[in-house]
Amino acid sequence: MTTQVPTNKSILFDLDGTIFSMSSTLLPRINKYYDRPVIEAVPMIEHMQQTGGIYPGLLTVNSCYQPRLFVEQQIYPQCFELINYLIDNQFDVWFVTMPLQNYHTKSSQQEKIAQIQRYFGQKLAQHVIFSSKKYKIPGLYLVDDRPQHPAEESKAQWKAILMEQVYNHQIDCSRRISTNNALTDMIQLLNKDAQMRIIDEKQNNEHIILRRQ
Known part of the structure; x- marks a missing residue:
């Protein structure tokens, strides 16, 4: 030490x-849930604001909980x-x-x-x-x-x-x-x-x- x-x-x-x-870790994980790819993380937030939905947020949180978040x-x-x-x-x-x-x-x-x-x-x-x-x-x-x-x-x-x-x-x-x-x-x-x-x-x-x- x-x-x-x-x-x-x-x-x-x-x-x-x-x-x-x-984004290099999060986006591939999040894109598995969408028909068309999400280009970057910020549109996820915009999508939540426009739709009032919590689903994109839940996807992001779920992706963060998966192992190897940082090492990948x-x-x-x-x-x-x-x-x-x-x-x-x-x-x-x-x-x-x-x-x-x-x-x-x-x-x-x-x-x-x-x-x-x-x-x-x-x-x-x-x-x-x-x-x-x-x-x-x-x-x-x-x-x-x-x-x-x-x-x-x-x-x-x-x-x-x-x-x-x-x-x-x-x-x-x-x-x-x-x-x-x-x-x-x-x-x-x-x-x-x-x-x-x-x-x-x-x-x-x-x-x-x-x-x-």
Whole structure:
């Protein structure tokens, strides 16, 4: 068991909907119940709202209760490249994920750890933290897809990066990356923030010099 912990220089990543596609598991399961395929998860919610029915919701819940929910998820290729880029460039990468309620907690944790080990090796498999209070985990950034994510930035040490998904397009967040362009988006964001820090440090030094004169 590792004794390492994240620091205020760590880059944190959520798992489901951020680097792994939940739809890659859920949609094949749900589509078994429909005559025509459901393209993505959001139309299921829209269908429930339009019809007032609960059947689509029950299908989704039933699909979540089936085994291997997490271990069968496919990683977004660009996110795979992004994580490897950060590792190769000596960034301290961690994964912070909420424990799923009403599911076999131990099984879901084992599946998520197995996924990280599968794609990134044993060392990174020891960098998985299970917590519903992500704002308590130290870090430089947290990349997450949840619509509530940017609002937690005020309580956290990290800066919020929103992984763009259909269900969070209306959320206000100054730092965003996409699953289709994650590596380029993240590099641009890191470079921009680095330049801003240099400018801030220069201005602070100038203020110190002026006060001393």
